[in-house]
Amino acid sequence: MTFPERFSGLPEYAFPRLRRLLDAHAPGGEVVHMTIGEPKHAMPGFVGEVIAGNLAGFGNYPPNDGSPELLEAIAGWIKRRYGVAIDAATQAMALNGTREGLFNAAIALCPEEVRGQKPVVLIPNPFYQVYAVAAQAVGAEPVFVPASAETGFLPDYTSLPKDILNRTAVAYLCSPSNPQGAVASREDWATLIALAEKHDFQIFADECYSEIYRDTPPTGALEVAREGGADPERVLIFHSLSKRSNMPGLRSGFVAGGPESIAQIKQLRAYAGAPLPLPLQRVAEKAWADEAHVETSRALYQEKYAAADAVLGDLPGYFAPQAGFFLWLPVDDGEAAALRLWQETGIRVLPGAYLAREVNGQNPGKNYIRVAMVAPKDEMQQALERLKRCLYA
Ligand SMILES: Cc1ncc(COP(=O)(O)O)c(C=O)c1O
Numbered sequence: 001m002t003f004p005e006r007f008s009g010l011p012e013y014a015f016p017r018l019r020r021l022l023d024a025h026a027p028g029g030e031v032v033h034m035t036i037g038e039p040k041h042a043m044p045g046f047v048g049e050v051i052a053g054n055l056a057g058f059g060n061y062p063p064n065d066g067s068p069e070l071l072e073a074i075a076g077w078i079k080r081r082y083g084v085a086i087d088a089a090t091q092a093m094a095l096n097g098t099r100e101g102l103f104n105a106a107i108a109l110c111p112e113e114v115r116g117q118k119p120v121v122l123i124p125n126p127f128y129q130v131y132a133v134a135a136q137a138v139g140a141e142p143v144f145v146p147a148s149a150e151t152g153f154l155p156d157y158t159s160l161p162k163d164i165l166n167r168t169a170v171a172y173l174c175s176p177s178n179p180q181g182a183v184a185s186r187e188d189w190a191t192l193i194a195l196a197e198k199h200d201f202q203i204f205a206d207e208c209y210s211e212i213y214r215d216t217p218p219t220g221a222l223e224v225a226r227e228g229g230a231d232p233e234r235v236l237i238f239h240s241l242s243k244r245s246n247m248p249g250l251r252s253g254f255v256a257g258g259p260e261s262i263a264q265i266k267q268l269r270a271y272a273g274a275p276l277p278l279p280l281q282r283v284a285e286k287a288w289a290d291e292a293h294v295e296t297s298r299a300l301y302q303e304k305y306a307a308a309d310a311v312l313g314d315l316p317g318y319f320a321p322q323a324g325f326f327l328w329l330p331v332d333d334g335e336a337a338a339l340r341l342w343q344e345t346g347i348r349v350l351p352g353a354y355l356a357r358e359v360n361g362q363n364p365g366k367n368y369i370r371v372a373m374v375a376p377k378d379e380m381q382q383a384l385e386r387l388k389r390c391l392y393a
Contacts, residue, residue, distance in 0.1 A: 007136060014129065014354035021339060027346035032375060032383040035350045037178065037326065039246040040374045041300055044293040047247070050283045057278030064275045065266050066094025066254070073288040074254045081210075082223040090259040093266055094284070096276055098208045098238040098253040099130050101265075102172070105204060105236060106134035108268040109261055110169045114201075119169035124155035126179055126356035126365040128206060131172040140169060144357045146364045153182035153319065153328070158195055168201040176209040176218055179355055179370040180328040181321025183213070189224035196234055202261070208240040208253065211294050212301050213323035222256065233258030243325070244294055245287045252276055252284040301325055304373045304380060311384040315392055327371040328352065329391075334369050337391055341369075345386045 011017075018035060065071070068089070075088035086092060095101035110119055121135035125144035135142035143164055145155035157171055173192060175184035184192075196203050205221035225235040236257035242248035255265060269275075276284065287293075305320070308327055312318050317330035331337035334351035341347050352368030371387070373380055 006139075007133065010133060010136070011357075014350060017354055018338070018348070018350055021335060021351070022342045022348065025339070025343050027342055028344040029346035029386070031346045031348065032379065033348050034371045034373075034375065034380075034383060035348045036374075037243075037372050038248055038374060039243055039297075039325070040376070041246045041297040042293075043246045044287060044290060046286055046290075047250075047283050050286055051279045054279035054282045057282065060278055062275040062278045062281060064270050064273055066092070066276070067278065067281050067285070070094055070281045070285040070288075073285040074256065077288040078222070078256060081217070082220045084220075084222050084226050086256055087259070091262055092254055092256040093262055093269070094276055094281060095238070095240075095253040095255055096251040096274055097242055097248075098206065098240040098255075099128075100274075101238050101253060101255045102128070102130050102204060102206060103134045103137070104268060104273070105238075105255060105261075105265055106138050106140075106170060108265045109202060109236075110135075110138040110140055112139070114167045114169050117167050120164055120167040122155070122157055122160070122168055122171035122201075124172065124174060124177070125359065126352060126368075127172070128174055128178050129355070131204075131206075132357070135170075141167075143168075144359050146359075146362075147177065147180065147182070148364045149317070149319070153177060153180035154184055154188060157192060165195065165199040165201075168199055170202050170204055171196065172204045172206060173221070174206040174209075175221075176207075176213065176321075176323030178209065178324060179326045179350075179352065179365075179368075180319065181324040181326055182319075183218045183322045184221075186219045186224055189219060189221050190228055193221070193225050193228055193230050193234060197230055202233065203235045205235055205237045207237050209243050209324035210239065211244040212298060212325055214302060214305055218323055231258070233261050236261055241284055241287050244297075246293075246297055247283075247287070250280055250283060252280060252287075300377065301373070303377050307377055307381040308373060308384060311381060311388060315388070325373045327373065329369050329371060330367055331369055331391060332367065334366055337369050341387060341390055344390050345383075347383050347387055347390075349387070 352365030
């Protein structure tokens with residue numbers, strides 16, 4: 001059997017790699033999982049009722065683009081959240097979570113060539129891993145741009161050479177960022193959008209952590225693009241109910257942006273997409289229309305930020321996350337720290353290097369661990385105290 005070369009260079013995925021690192025060793029104490037970004041707060045109370053009330057929908061093929069009601073609910077949320085009016089029918093599409101959308105949008109939209117050359121896809125480093133495999137799938141060159149302490153944990157795409165920018169087809173930007181919890185300001189977005197206008201590339205704004213923040217709602221890419229009068233096709237935003245509504249198992253999100261881009265994505269997914277079952281689209285519709293459950297969950301995260309700051313705030317290099325639910329903690333060596341923590345305390349965290357790529361001999365995640373603040377607050381706080389004693393005493 002011959003398998004394609006296309007994906008042969010992919011590193012092993014972070015979680016099997018972590019199991020290989022840790023599972024040969026016994027935990028040194030009560031096990032606490034702080035590795036995976038799986039929200040644990042309550043999902044909204046209406047989920048079962050809505051599914052039960054729409055059971056007949058499992059008897060239908062679901063609408064590929066999202067039901068008109070779901071698309072209207074999404075457009076309503078975008079208007080309330082960002083003050084941006086979109087046409088629900090042509091400027092938004094339902095996704096099975098943002099992961100597949102971030103992948104499929106590249107397939108639908110990345111051209112074969114840019115100015116006669118191989119296209120470039122800009123990717124922050126560290127990053128959510130699907131961006132790189134999307135670039136590989138379309139035969140583009142991924143360019144990993146450090147998002148380190150020196151650049152405020154966001155990639156500085158303006159620093160790239162002109163020949164790279166002139167070949168760029170797509171720039172991914174995650175804000176609030178996973179893993180660091182940095183937020184792109186209005187000015188950051190405006191600068192990136194101006195760069196994209198100048199060099200004519202698209203921005204895929206991964207905003208799936210947008211509703212988990214301390215006190216100020218993060219600015220959205222679409223609102224800045226609209227305010228600045230950018231090409232309507234310039235920015236696509238990706239949002240999810242996985243983090244906002246604590247339903248990673250629902251597999252529901254959306255992409256919104258320019259009508260031509262959305263039409264291209266719809267066309268691809270009409271052939272190859274896996275639309276969300278109708279009863280689940282009904283749940284999603286209700287979730288986008290409801291903020292009460294989001295506020296309740298956010299308040300719990302705000303308590304967790306305070307707890308993390310209280311325990312770890314005095315560590316040199318501690319970055320108090322502005323949003324999202326990860327801590328990105330500096331250590332000498334992320335793998336060694338994760339292993340030691342597991343063997344001495346039973347706490348599982350992810351070595352930062354597993355979320356980043358080595359470029360010119362440097363892996364910008366190497367000296368970090370990622371810690372997910374998903375456990376209940378008291379359990380999380382106790383775990384952070386144990387982590388601090390183990391790694392920083
Ligand atoms: C940065 C980022 N983007 C996208 C996703 C995908 O989320 P989902 O497919 O559940 O919407 C995740 C999930 O962990 C993420 O951390």
